[in-house]
Amino acid sequence: MSLSLIDDSGTRRPPAGPHAPRVLIYSHDTFGLGHIRRCRAIANSLVASYPHISVIIVSGSSVISSFQFGDGVDYVRIPGIEKQSDGRYFPHHLNLDLGDTIRLRTEIIKQVVLSFDPDVVIVDKEPLGLRGELAPSLEILRRRGARIVLGLRDVLDEPCKLNEEWRLSGAVDALAHVYDDIFVYGLESVYNPLLGLPNQHLFADKVRYTGYLKRAVPSPMPPNRHPRITKGPFILVTPGGGGDGAGVIDWVISAYEADPTIELPALIVFGPFMSREKRKEFTDRIGRLPKLESIGFEPRLELLMNRAHCVVAMGGYNTFCEILSFDKPALIVPRVKPRREQAIRAERADSLRLIDVLHDPMQNGDGPRDPMQMAKALHALPKRLPPSQAYLPDLLEGLPAISRALADELSSPVRRRALTQNAMAAG
Incomplete structure (x- = not known):
């Protein structure tokens, strides 16, 4: 691509x-x-x-x-x-x-x-x-x-x-x-x-x-002051707007808390619609983990997506387009309420080998999230082939x-x- x-x-x-x-x-x-x-x-x-x-x-x-x-x-x-x-x-x-x-x-x-x-x-x-x-x-x-x-x-x-x-x-x-x-x-x-x-x-x-x-890399590119971990390989974690993204962020943070051996650091972008209470709670936890950093809202998210080594996201349409456009190995954690749209997209994309999917057990009513399950997925993610390897014409x-x-x-x-x-x- x-x-x-x-x-x-x-x-x-x-x-x-x-x-x-x-x-x-x-x-x-x-x-x-x-x-x-x-x-x-x-x-x-x-x-x-x-x-x-x-x-x-x-x-x-x-x-x-x-x-x-x-x-x-x-x-x-x-x-x-x-x-x-x-x-x-x-x-x-x-x-x-x-x-x-x-x-x-x-x-x-x-x-x-x-x-x-x-x-x-x-x-x-x-x-x-x-x-x-x-x-x-x-x-x-x-x-x-x-x-x-x-x-x-x-x-x-x-x-x-x-x-x-x-x-x-x-x-x-x-x-x-x-x-x-x-x-x-x-x-x-x-x-x-x-x-x-x-x-x-x-x-x-x-x-x-x-x-x-x-999607495209924005141009002209003004000087952007992104966190230090973006200078090297990192995982971009994005819940889109963030209004319903607390679950995936909590799961990623808990994985780094449980397993400090996860190789790549991660940058978490909260999104403009995440509540102040959740943002403060997550920021406090992130501050205690040297491999995690966070920012609030980046309207030019394409810059970070292009720079990232791989992506963890919820699986909305636009994020999926960016993952394909910038050819990033991706782990999708889809929401299932109030619509199953993200889950349907993620499951189809997973079956076509475009991305990997990991379902949130709390959304499905299957019990609490296991930090080590997410940690295992984060260990495997950098080794995943990019979407372009699953060639689809006119994608x-x-x-x-x-x-x-x-x-x-x-x-x-x-x-x-x-x-x-x-x-x-x-x-």
């Missing part, structure tokens, strides 16, 4: 004219970093391929301002909604009830759609948006003739749960009647995220497997595949849809 791809999202380009094509990307962002990081990667790739276009990301992420976007990309932040570990939703900051917050988000999204008037819309994961908040905007977009694309990660959930959830929300009908395309950011040989949905004949011809989204072709698929709408220097509408109005 080549590591030559460089993220040039900081590069300035000449401004485009007001009539260049426009893309809107919707990301509901209720938990963690996954959705906004995926949308950012797609947006930056599109403006790299089509420098004249404009992209707006509509997102509920509370940390979206921490990320670097390419010239031609901007964002509108809608009021945040937080998803609890039990699956319930609450407003993140506002002192409103959930219904009022959803109505406010719905109106903001609709106004962005009306004002920006995109040629292409990419909806991340939720066909009708959170609690149906996107439905009014989708009606407007259909009337205006925009190309509407649903973008799905490789795994959504267990088929029975996805079927129930999407049937009740009306999402299955939207696949058939609202969307022009369904992009799956993975490979069919790894997993079919729509497995088990009814009436597949109504939307099967819209599905396109793009491959995974390759990381997602970003160029998306750009090619949207070429008809984005390659022209002017907005073809706007020209068509003007011609029809004149006639």
